[in-house]
Amino acid sequence: MNTEKVPDIIVSRLPVYLRALQRMADNGVSTTSSQELGEDVGISAAQIRKDLSQFGEFGKQGTGYHIPFLIDRLRQILKVDRSWDVAVIGMGELGRAIVRYQGFANRGFRVLQCFDSESSKIGKKVGELVVRDVEAIVKDVRAANIKVAMLCVPASAAQEVTNKLVDAGVQGILNYAPVSLSVPANVKVQYIDPAIGLQRITYYL
Amino acid sequence: MNTEKVPDIIVSRLPVYLRALQRMADNGVSTTSSQELGEDVGISAAQIRKDLSQFGEFGKQGTGYHIPFLIDRLRQILKVDRSWDVAVIGMGELGRAIVRYQGFANRGFRVLQCFDSESSKIGKKVGELVVRDVEAIVKDVRAANIKVAMLCVPASAAQEVTNKLVDAGVQGILNYAPVSLSVPANVKVQYIDPAIGLQRITYYL
Numbered sequence: 158m159n160t161e162k163v164p165d166i167i168v169s170r171l172p173v174y175l176r177a178l179q180r181m182a183d184n185g186v187s188t189t190s191s192q193e194l195g196e197d198v199g200i201s202a203a204q205i206r207k208d209l210s211q212f213g214e215f216g217k218q219g220t221g222y223h224i225p226f227l228i229d230r231l232r233q234i235l236k237v238d239r240s241w242d243v244a245v246i247g248m249g250e251l252g253r254a255i256v257r258y259q260g261f262a263n264r265g266f267r268v269l270q271c272f273d274s275e276s277s278k279i280g281k282k283v284g285e286l287v288v289r290d291v292e293a294i295v296k297d298v299r300a301a302n303i304k305v306a307m308l309c310v311p312a313s314a315a316q317e318v319t320n321k322l323v324d325a326g327v328q329g330i331l332n333y334a335p336v337s338l339s340v341p342a343n344v345k346v347q348y349i350d351p352a353i354g355l356q357r358i359t360y361y362l
Numbered sequence: 363m364n365t366e367k368v369p370d371i372i373v374s375r376l377p378v379y380l381r382a383l384q385r386m387a388d389n390g391v392s393t394t395s396s397q398e399l400g401e402d403v404g405i406s407a408a409q410i411r412k413d414l415s416q417f418g419e420f421g422k423q424g425t426g427y428h429i430p431f432l433i434d435r436l437r438q439i440l441k442v443d444r445s446w447d448v449a450v451i452g453m454g455e456l457g458r459a460i461v462r463y464q465g466f467a468n469r470g471f472r473v474l475q476c477f478d479s480e481s482s483k484i485g486k487k488v489g490e491l492v493v494r495d496v497e498a499i500v501k502d503v504r505a506a507n508i509k510v511a512m513l514c515v516p517a518s519a520a521q522e523v524t525n526k527l528v529d530a531g532v533q534g535i536l537n538y539a540p541v542s543l544s545v546p547a548n549v550k551v552q553y554i555d556p557a558i559g560l561q562r563i564t565y566y567l
Contacts, residue, residue: 166371168562168565168566169562171561171565172555172557172558172561172562173542173553173558175561176540176541176542176555176557176558177542180517180541197542198542199542199544199551234565235561235564235565236564236565236567237561237564241560241564243560249459250455250458250459250462251456251459253455254454254455254456254459255556257455258556260540260557261556261557261560264557264560264561265557265560265561265564266557266560304567305560305563305564305567307556307560312385328567329560329563329564329566329567330563331556331559331560331563335381335465336381336385337378337381337382337402337403337404339404345563345566345567346404346563347559347560347562347563348378349554349556349559350377350381351460351463351466351512351536351554352377352381352465352466352469352470352471353377353378353381354536354552354554355446355448355466355469355470355471355510355512355534355536355552356376356377356380356440356442356469356470357373357374357377357552358510358534358535358536358550358551358552359440359441359442359446359470359510359534360373360376360439360440360441361373361534361550362441362509362510362533362534362550
């Protein structure tokens with residue numbers, strides 16, 4: 158299996174399938190079909206079968222998918238069959254909400270460190286964590302071997318903090334700051350910007 | 363121009379171009395090229411030219427794009443040349459952060475109403491707004507002619523609240539709840555789920 162060749166658009170749908178399957182499993186369901194999964198996530202059954210076929214054989218004609226098996230395989234493919242330690246930078250309201258969010262643990266992530274630049278916040282607790290100084294990012298993130306970060310700082314600070322994260326060895330950044338980041342080719346960035354989400358909606362209204 | 367025919371993937375990039383152009387304009391820059399814009403947003407110049415060509419002629423060979431003109435056209439295309447009133451449902455930490463967020467106004471949105479189901483929160487202020495009872499969604503949202511909502515409720519409540527929003531005439535929902543929503547064909551949903559953003563990153567690590 159050469160994962161390099163799978164288009165980004167297919168990769169982007171796999172976590173959606175995984176989330177729906179985990180929900181089915183939580184509800185005690187053990188098998189599903191591409192039709193049923195498709196109705197759940199709003200994607201056609203044919204598309205789901207095509208997407209999954211990139212990674213092997215997951216279901217049998219007539220009997221559908223065995224949910225625990227498909228969950229295991231998707232978690233392996235997305236590399237969330239392990240727990241990734243995450244650093245959260247920027248302890249404004251959003252950053253604090255993320256640190257306290259309970260929903261990451263069963264999806265492959267644990268917030269291990271959090272940072273801010275304001276002296277009034279450094280040393281205080283957010284949830285279970287003590288806020289660290291952004292100046293310590295390179296040292297602390299590297300020491301903990303953290304590879305994934307969530308960026309919740311203002312746009313004006315985003316690139317500078319990103320440079321620190323890259324220096325610290327971070328390879329993936331989920332960026333909430335409303336600005337595009339410049340990173341080396343080996344670092345992956347995903348963007349979360351509610352205004353962009355809203356504009357993708359209003360186009361169709 | 364038949365916007366129905368423009369692929370979703372192209373539409374999804376337009377807000378990213380708009381954000382970068384607005385930033386350039388804020389910095390006093392008045393012209394740019396597809397090369398420069400491409401470096402800013404991490405998308406190839408050829409892709410940008412191809413995307414924009416779906417909507418007409420925006421630049422001249424050799425002189426590039428006039429930024430204020432391109433911003434105006436993108437705002438028209440995305441229908442954010444007006445201000446959309448938005449309802450935010452769920453006044454947990456995330457919902458409260460969204461209500462207080464200052465960054466929507468210059469991007470086409472204004473949070474006008476916010477709702478929660480907990481009696482301890484209803485009637486209290488969040489930012490400038492008084493929290494309303496979710497039971498009043500259909501009446502209040504319809505009375506204010508709000509067409510766009512942001513959903514920040516737990517997964518278990520998301521579909522029920524969505525049904526109310528649809529009843530109230532909402533046509534677009536930005537959903538932060540980690541669950542796929544079932545809506546009529548005329549309602550557009552966009553999803554924001556940080557765990558999915560993170561999983562799209564770890565796939566590549």
